[in-house]
Amino acid sequence: MALTDRQSTSLLAIDPKLPMAPQIYGNIRQSILNLRLAPKQALSEKELALMLGVSRTPVREALIKLAEDGLVDIFPQRGTFVAPIRVSEVLEAQFIREALEVSVVARVAEMSDPTVTARLHESLARQKRAVDNGDLDGFLAEDENFHFILSASVNLTRAWKVIQNVKGQLDRVRILSLPEPGHLAELYEQHLAIVTAIESGNSSAAKKHMAKHLQQVFRTIDLLLAQRPEIFD
Amino acid sequence: MALTDRQSTSLLAIDPKLPMAPQIYGNIRQSILNLRLAPKQALSEKELALMLGVSRTPVREALIKLAEDGLVDIFPQRGTFVAPIRVSEVLEAQFIREALEVSVVARVAEMSDPTVTARLHESLARQKRAVDNGDLDGFLAEDENFHFILSASVNLTRAWKVIQNVKGQLDRVRILSLPEPGHLAELYEQHLAIVTAIESGNSSAAKKHMAKHLQQVFRTIDLLLAQRPEIFD
DNA sequence: TCAAATACACTACCATGGTAATATGTCAAT
DNA sequence: ATTGACATATTACCATGGTAGTGTATTTGA
The missing domain is CATH 1.20.120.530 (GntR ligand-binding domain-like)
Structure with a gap:
């Protein structure tokens, strides 16, 4: 299922005045933790950036941090996925x-x-x-x-x-x-x-x-x- | 003291074939840990990028990770500094x-x-x-x-x-x-x-x-x- | 029909330009 | 001499374009 097919309302609570990368991080993290973003689901810098109305750079930074948390798996040149529960x-x-x-x-x-x-x-x-x-x-x-x-x-x-x-x-x-x-x-x-x-x-x-x-x-x-x-x- | 005045040889061991951000992170981290980069010294995305011969993006990613480690302090729109020993x-x-x-x-x-x-x-x-x-x-x-x-x-x-x-x-x-x-x-x-x-x-x-x-x-x-x-x- | 080769689409990654916020240096006024 | 305002330089931050690497679908060969 494509990311954009899902409800995106909760992902839109971004305050453009505050630094965006941490907001995006918290946003995606919450979505992963409550399983609204299912394990193994593909994410993508471009698509997330489009949904959130920001550029790919802060999205990328958020995904890197999530990878350090072990909540997403980044495969270079292949894609980023919500980590399965191991x-x-x-x-x-x-x-x-x-x-x-x-x-x-x-x-x-x-x-x-x-x-x-x-x-x-x-x-x-x-x-x-x-x-x-x-x-x-x-x-x-x-x-x-x-x-x-x-x-x-x-x-x-x-x-x-x-x-x-x-x-x-x-x-x-x-x-x-x-x-x-x-x-x-x-x-x-x-x-x-x-x-x-x-x-x-x-x-x-x-x-x-x-x-x-x-x-x-x-x-x-x-x-x-x-x-x-x-x-x- | 400006960053470029210091010995930069050890910071140049970058393999362009491998992902650069982690290499830069490890590089700067080592320099901080052995105190070649002194506490409170100013760093800067631009200058580091110049020294390392890479762009500012991976340098920035490395600095963000170092900030999470508590080894550098990032003050938005002001500058990044080697964290003092607290x-x-x-x-x-x-x-x-x-x-x-x-x-x-x-x-x-x-x-x-x-x-x-x-x-x-x-x-x-x-x-x-x-x-x-x-x-x-x-x-x-x-x-x-x-x-x-x-x-x-x-x-x-x-x-x-x-x-x-x-x-x-x-x-x-x-x-x-x-x-x-x-x-x-x-x-x-x-x-x-x-x-x-x-x-x-x-x-x-x-x-x-x-x-x-x-x-x-x-x-x-x-x-x-x-x-x-x-x-x- | 099937296997190998090729073209294509997509990805994360890096480079680079623009912007608002902050610090600093300069100069004028008292 | 000191303080205030203003101009300038520098910063981290974000946007966006380009590139090499990786899967997938299609085509080509038998």
């Missing part, structure tokens, strides 16, 4: 994320700063509301924010960037399993356990809860391998 | 590297694969030779290879890429402290301790030795802050 890469992304976030949460627990735990509780409250309302997107956004608060509270913004980058591989998988009944409430409970451990300054408990929380994705992979084999390579 | 970023790079490599080495120890330990011992032998010969560059290369073997042996190539990226911040600091007498031998002993722990399948010992090994950089930072304050921001 189980090995998802598992490695999980490994990297776990290593980093477990270390981060340990440091947060060691500080056990009341202003931080207060902010975490605020986030938990918003998560609870989203769970009760069945607000999937709202929960996703707040989940992201929750994990960001952890890294930012101990001034590890670069670690957060790394986590964000590899998390792309995980999000593409997670998005498919989130609507499961009771899943959101489960994630909320895990967040709560993490915060409780932080409050008590119990860093080893915080590490354990975080690891368990992040290892949820293993279950999801098994599910998807059975249900949607076509999106894997 | 202590906070060096410390964060150390945090990220430690989190990842400790997790990696734990996994390696859990496997305790004889073929892997054999490869590690070969690397150790080469390191020993470099130490005895006072071959700094040789040791550096083999040190890099040693850490690569660890990640690659448990199929964590993306983790290796992340480590490589953040390691830039550390290398720029380390290069200044390596010539210290006895330092290389010390690093060799630490590598040996790690391998020994791996061989015995003692993952917690491997983790400890790796953490201690990587925390060497703390000492270096203190030294440099006293000796070369001008390279910091």
Whole structure:
């Protein structure tokens, strides 16, 4: 299917005043993560530029960055394609994320700063509301924010960037399993356990809860391998 | 000082047959890491392109990637500069590297694969030779290879890429402290301790030795802050 | 009918020109 | 002498054209 046949509305939110390459990057990235751009679909500098109303240069820069994220495959002189979901890469992304976030949460627990735990509780409250309302997107956004608060509270913004980058591989998988009944409430409970451990300054408990929380994705992979084999390579 | 006044020979090793952007990236990166390009020095797409005999486009792509590594600062419509050494970023790079490599080495120890330990011992032998010969560059290369073997042996190539990226911040600091007498031998002993722990399948010992090994950089930072304050921001 | 050769279309990649924003140097006014 | 406005130079950023390499369809040979 050609790219232009698809709905292009969401790809048009470009502010010509701001630098375009990062906007395009975020735009395409989102489309890949929520699977509106399907794995293995061909992309093309020219076509994307046409759709977005910009030139090929910033599109190219965005695609290069996406290739570094492992979300697209660039074959020189042949074409650029949305990367298929590779189980090995998802598992490695999980490994990297776990290593980093477990270390981060340990440091947060060691500080056990009341202003931080207060902010975490605020986030938990918003998560609870989203769970009760069945607000999937709202929960996703707040989940992201929750994990960001952890890294930012101990001034590890670069670690957060790394986590964000590899998390792309995980999000593409997670998005498919989130609507499961009771899943959101489960994630909320895990967040709560993490915060409780932080409050008590119990860093080893915080590490354990975080690891368990992040290892949820293993279950999801098994599910998807059975249900949607076509999106894997 | 203008860029063209400096020795440009090392920057000219470009193979026109291969993709140029990655070559330029590696070229400039090396020059930054060994401090031939000094912190805070102004770079410029146009000038670099002229020196390298290429157009500005691949130079620009290389600079963008270096900016993601935190090795250059790009100020739109103002200029691009070699990033000063920021202590906070060096410390964060150390945090990220430690989190990842400790997790990696734990996994390696859990496997305790004889073929892997054999490869590690070969690397150790080469390191020993470099130490005895006072071959700094040789040791550096083999040190890099040693850490690569660890990640690659448990199929964590993306983790290796992340480590490589953040390691830039550390290398720029380390290069200044390596010539210290006895330092290389010390690093060799630490590598040996790690391998020994791996061989015995003692993952917690491997983790400890790796953490201690990587925390060497703390000492270096203190030294440099006293000796070369001008390279910091 | 089938296989090899050829022409074609398409790609990512690089070169180069134009543009708005920012910094700097010059000069006038006080 | 100092400050302000203005002119000039330089920058990163984007647009666009050209090129070599790669798949695919078509044609040509038997």
